[in-house]
Amino acid sequence: MSTDPFAALANPVRRQILDALRGGPRPVGEIVDMFRLSRPAVSEHLRVLRAAELIAEQRRGRQRLYYLTPTPLAGVEEWLHPFERYWRGRLRDLADFLAEQTDAQKGDQR
């Protein structure tokens, strides 16, 4: 599972989905119809975009709508939020890596 905004933005289908959502929320069926792709394939792209918090889902009656997060009128902090999450994740990875390295060194000394 990827929550990496860089990876999420790298795919052309996902960029087209985001572009389409500029005009406002859209039902999942409409998004599927934009592409010559199977519904599961489009759903997978939507899942990646959701995991990166670039879009969100809302149920309205029997419909599932997708919309851009943050909304087009949001402040810059909100737009940078996925990147902030990305860096927090990398710093945690670095902490884990250094801890493993230290453990390995202690193991060598035994």
Add this chain to the structure above:
Amino acid sequence: MTEIRVDQFLPHPPEAVWRALTDPELIVKWWAAADGLVPVVGHRFELDMNRWGRQKCTVLEVDEPRVLAYTFGEGVIDTVLRWTIEAEGSGSRLFLEHSGFDPDSELGAVALKGMGSGWPHVLTRIAAALAPAT
């Protein structure tokens, strides 16, 4: 605010953190392949961001074992990563500032002027950067 700031306490001396930030053999184990990174001002290298592609970088600032800054995503998002290490107790605190979301760039303009279009402007630039050269 046009920058991102995050920090993390690491129970390791600054020198160990510095190595993890500057030795390509170590960087790849927690983040990305940093082919050709040498902590010397003006040095150019690439960070392999997997599906986002290889990002061109240039070293801007080196103060071992305290400060390392380089450009990030030249021609794509044109930003700067600045890592700062401070001794704290028995370890270090690592600060990362991702800045240069430039008010004059497309991303910055969109970000600062009410986000009329938002991400798609970033995407346009990324798409252009990823398009095969003709």
